Amino acid sequence: MIVRKLDQAEHGKTRKLWEEVFSEDTAEFLDYYYFVKARENQIYVVEEEEKIRSMIHLNPYEIRIGDKLFPSFYIIAVATQKEYRGRGYMGTLLRRCMQEMYSRKVPFTFLMPAAEAIYSPYDFRYIYNQSVGGMKKSGTAGSADDVMRNSMRQNSETECRDAMLWDAEQMADFFKENFEGKWQVYAERSGEYYRTVILEQQSERGGVRLLKADGSITGMFAYAREAALEVREPLYLPEYEAEVIRQIRRLQREPEEPVRIYASLPSLCDGTDFRPVIMARIICLNRFLTAFTVPEETEMECSFAVIDPIVTQNSRIWKLHSSSGEREIHVRETEDSEGVLPVAELTELLFGRTPIEEIKKRPGVILTEHLEAELEKIVKLEYVFLNEIV
Secondary structure, three states: OEEEEOOHHHHHHHHHHHHHHOOOOOHHHHHHHHHOHHHOOEEEEEEEOOEEEEEEEEEEEEEEEOOEEEEEEEEEEEEEOHHHOOOOHHHHHHHHHHHHHHHOOOOEEEEOOOOHHHHHHHOOEEEEEEEEEEEOOOOOOOOHHHHHHHOOOOOOOOEEEEOOHHHHHHHHHHHHHHOHHHOOEEEOOOHHHHHHHHHHHHHOOOEEEEEEEOOEEEEEEEEEEOOOEEEEEEEEOHHHHHHHHHHHHHHOOOOOOOEEEEOOOHHHEEEEEEEEEEEEEEOOHHHHHOOOEOOOOOOEEEEEEEEOOOOHHHOOEEEEEEOOOOOEOEEEEOOOOOEEEEHHHHHHHHOOOOOHHHHOOOOOOEEOHHHHHHHHOOOOOOOEEOOOOO
């Protein structure tokens, strides 16, 4: 068994395994992926008999946490040839990738799991719930059509078309001006980010629909048409919701064609569910901790031991300190510990997924009253917006 990182020129060799394991993906999508994404990503493989039997792809993203930018990787295409499953290849590759990411001081990595049970043993935990719903049907109270009928805005001068690559910078500006402060954690929406999104949606028989008024973007949403129409991440100024609905309606093949809407406002959907979709794993803990803040008027000082059985460099005693008048948390190693936190429980706590009252009941967790009170002062990362597909 050989475990190695592929050279960039070798990335195309993994396409055969992708097609074998993920047979639902179209040739058009894979053409896009291997031309665009695989030019910049990292791929780790297990080889047996000089052939690739297992793989993991690490796709790079810039992640904004508060007002800071950090490198991260989205883990996808975790695949093993059927005849070679059950040999621990996936675990071997995950551990190798985590060590590589630690060397790059990546705060955390993330993925969309096929099943939670696959990744929880590696201390991945859910950090993002995505809204999923269908377009409200015609004739129902509060339906999308009601919104259009009740809209007082005249939309005759609204320009609606699919985005082209040269629109990407303006799309990034639209997000920054109107949505940047809404979430604490998200992939940085740069012009390059939106150029990639446009190409990705086109590979899935869709695009990104733009709404513009007087030359300025007023709304946008990604859409794809595989088996059915899917709309992803509609972002728009509130007064243009009716026009967003009109544009979605125009994409339907017939009036009653089902539409699935992901990461949307509830007003567009009927029976919206919030489903856990993205799991994360802390990689470089001390760098991750520097992304956190406390209220400016608060003083905070505590220390605790972290247990990390995979990225063992995180298994240290960490001292956190912040003085009154500053929001930044200073992090360093120390020798005196007030308690113990396994890395998985720390993840749930810092992302605001599980309250400290429940965390302290978990096996392996030790918290003094002082440590518990100090950890409560940290501003948790509860508002996450990670809708990346690849």
